[in-house]
Amino acid sequence: MSAPDDDRIRAPHPRLRPYLGDYVGYDISGVPAGTHLGLPSGALTFVVTIGEPLRQVDAGRFDVLLAGLHLRPTRIRHNGTMAGIQINVSPFAPRALFALTAAELTHRTVGLDAVSRPLAAELHDRVNAAASWSERFAAIDAVLLRVLSDDAFPRAEVGRAWTQIVRSRGRLPIGTLAEEVGWSRRHLSARFRAELGIGPKEAARVIRFDRARRMIAGNAGSTGRDESAGRAEGAGNGASPTLAEVAAACGYADQSHLDRDFAAFAGTSPTAWLRSDPVAARGSSAELAAR
Known part of the structure; x- marks a missing residue:
């Protein structure tokens, strides 16, 4: 579609x-x-x-x-x-x-x-x-x-931490993030969670998962996927990346790491998600960039 x-x-x-x-x-x-x-x-x-x-x-x-x-x-x-x-x-x-x-x-x-x-x-x-x-x-x-209120801002450190997580696509270590904003890891996690409701480590996992999910949906098009092979059916000549290649591009250790996160966040595997949800294969709206 x-x-x-x-x-x-x-x-x-x-x-x-x-x-x-x-x-x-x-x-x-x-x-x-x-x-x-x-x-x-x-x-x-x-x-x-x-x-x-x-x-x-x-x-x-x-x-x-x-x-x-x-x-x-x-x-x-x-x-x-x-x-x-x-x-x-x-x-x-x-x-x-x-x-x-x-x-x-x-x-x-x-x-x-x-x-x-x-x-x-x-x-x-x-x-x-x-x-x-x-x-x-x-x-x-x-x-x-x-x-719209132009002066309703969170703590600058929280805003900066969120921006860095998004810009790094969830790949910046939390220790490095804490050093960059000048807070301890514990203090960063507490203030971040108070503002966003999830911690910085959870936010990084979600950002990484979302990128992988959008790549999978975007590559699906009108084709199905062979779960055992982990490649879009009919991809041929590298037309679509394998799930292992998606995992590598998004910072996962390997495809099994991607599969575990997909199961945690979606409750299913990538290919089962596409098969069971015809709306999913339409893709998603553009990612909100870090501002």
Whole structure:
């Protein structure tokens, strides 16, 4: 299945870019009804639905949702059709937009109406009333710019630590990270967890896993994967990397290390994930870069 068209992806207003990744419009149809796994990543997830609410197992139905950092998959039920706008957001975005810390959202999915019912209603109504993707993106810009606080920052050391973890793609040793920010490992871990809800070591693992997951999904395309060989079926001549090559590129010791982390974060193997979740093979929205 194809990726979103170019007109369905747009950067947010410049003032919002330190906190938000691209606005990614999606309109998925023609896949079997089932359960889509929302896998851990280095970004919180903000979704404004179009039409039907998003239904998350064990969390409820949402018109506008904000999902925090998490270390286990979330399960989203769908009837084969889903539409909306998804935005990957920095862990520091909740402070700037909603006066929350990322730690207050860790392992949780909340409806924005629980934070501000008027704001959630306005976002949902304006996005659903818009006639084009560009109008929908402009509506999100307008609403979020109005509530943006330009002086809601975490401790500089925490922000710097997060940026270094993302820029190193999760490969910077925590001891080195602590030295760079001028704190002990214990103090860094405590302050980092208080702000983000997970420790720096967990954050590095998630960033590394997310990169591997996106490589696997991006390489899948319309082909299946042979789990025993660990290579995309029909790859031929190195067209797609093996899982062992993905593991090496993402900083894992070997493929078994990747498999263990995939099982821990996704509850399944890479190939079983692609086979069981047709939405997964569509790939993901662009990674939120370190700002």
